Amino acid sequence: MRRGVALFLLINFLILGYILNSVFTLITLLFEDCKADAILSSEIPAPGSELIGKGPQYIPRIIHQTWANESIPEKWQKAQKSCLDLHGDYEYKLWTNEKSRDFIEKEYPWFLETYDNYPYPIMRADAIRYFILSHYGGIYLDLDDGCERRLDPLLSYHAWLRKTVPTGISNDAMGSVPQHPFFLKVISELQRYNRNWQIPYVTVMYNTGPLFLSVVWKQYIKTVSSEEQRVRILMPDEYGNKPWKFFGVYKGSSWHRDDAKAIFWMGQHWGWVTFAGFALGLSGYAAIYLIYRRLHLKRSGEYRTGAAGTAWSFWPWRSGYRRVKHEV
Ligand SMILES: *[C@@H]1O[C@H](CO)[C@@H](O)[C@H](O)[C@H]1NC(C)=O
Secondary structure (H helix, E strand, O other): OHHHHHHHHHHHHHHHHHHHHHOHHHHHHHOOOOHHHEEOHHHOOOOOOOOOOOOOOOOOOEEEEEOOOOOOOHHHHHHHHHHHHHOOOOEEEEEOHHHHHHHHHHHOHHHHHHHHHOOOHHHHHHHHHHHHHHHHOEEEEOOOEEEOOOOHHHHHOOEEEEEOOOOOEEEEEEEEOOOOHHHHHHHHHOOOOOOOOOOHHHHHHHHOOHHHHHHHHHHHHHHOOOHHHOOEEEOHHHHOOOOOOOEEEOOOOOHHHHHHHHHHHHHHOHHHHHHHHHHHHHHHHHHHHHHHHHHHHHHHOHHHHOOOOOOOOOOOOOHHHHHHHHHO
16 A cells, blocks of 8 residues: 555656646746846837937848738738838838748748648748748738837847737747847747647647747747847837837737737736646546545455444545554
């Protein structure tokens, strides 16, 4: 019996250890405030400031967007126009499904099979933006992100991402120089993260979406050793309801934004989620343990030797069980 229990506990600890190890980055992500790489309001020249354009500009003046084809749905046309109108001197690239696939086929043929076999179109839309930024550099924007001012100040970093509330980073607006080590890492990790998690939502988020990007980013920042390698973070404050904000979200946001909200709800309420997870896990273990004891008792015959009047109890802490045991 004792040995059985010890073995049972050992196996459980091993399983628990394995689970903790595999979600370790996720857990540390919950405590990441991005402060170390935050782009501060004080470094962003105000709209119209004479400082704009004076500093170095590393990121090429290209705006990338993606959509299935050339006909942008009406609900996003206003947002798209707001960016086009402000950036007449930028190159604008709209990546349709056809162009995206051709690009992968030509430049990243090793990825084509994975790309073609993604079960959901949104996964291709996620993946293509990482390859485009890695290849051409520039600024990627979701179609529902409108521009409130010129993005020039954001060209003076080597790479930047947006933080989401309360934790993690988003893939809806990103900027980078070509061949930035972060995006090189991102595209090289896509295949390793390509797993079917059975739940579509988790598969999308963790294979190609913001959760994937957040985890890769969290691992990447440990390796950064120079300013060029740094990925700066645009904080929620800088794109919230501020006069100097860069982006405005237009009505009819794309579905993955809502999706991100749902998964980051778990982040926001991670205390409860963790608590519920542990409670569920412990109840599960307790149930397995009780069943194990019961089966074990049955097999060894102890179950049948219960003296009259001392009904054996399923619950080990009830006295009935002990008495039975002593009598054996
Ligand atoms: C463009 O793509 C959308 C969404 O997939 C589709 O509804 C629409 O029919 C397409 N338009 C053209 C002209 O192919």
